[in-house]
Amino acid sequence: MKQKTISSIGAVLRDEAxxxxxxxxxxxxKSLGVSRTHLYNIIRGDRxxxxxxxxxxxxxxxxxxxxxxxxQMDQDLPExx
Numbered sequence: 001m002k003q004k005t006i007s008s009i010g011a012v013l014r015d016e017a018x019x020x021x022x023x024x025x026x027x028x029x030k031s032l033g034v035s036r037t038h039l040y041n042i043i044r045g046d047r048x049x050x051x052x053x054x055x056x057x058x059x060x061x062x063x064x065x066x067x068x069x070x071x072q073m074d075q076d077l078p079e080x081x
Contacts, residue, residue, distance in 0.1 A: 008075055009068070010043035017061045032056045048072060 018028050029039035032053060041047040049057070049072045051065070058065035 007071065008045060009049060009072055010045055012063075012071060013039075013043050017057065017063070020062070021060060028060070031060055045075075048076070 018025055021028060021031075023031065025039060026036045029036045032039065033056060034053060038047065042049065042053070049068055051069070054065040054068040054072070057063065057068045063071075
């Protein structure tokens with residue numbers, strides 16, 4: 001059975017979400033209400049998304065908070081082999 005590829009939160013933020021807004025990462029972090037360090041920790045996978053950050057991401061991007069949280073869950077609990 002073919003396993004679906006799971007994009008990490010960091011990859012989606014770095015490669016899609018932040019560039020689509022036209023903001024610099026530090027401005028994106030400010031719009032999220034988090035520090036630049038906090039954002040980079042999420043991108044690196046050192047921090048998970050919280051509901052609060054997912055809601056703000058939903059307001060800034062074309063993905064809903066539910067989609068952001070689903071991506072986090074898929075990353076945390078990959079399909080069993």
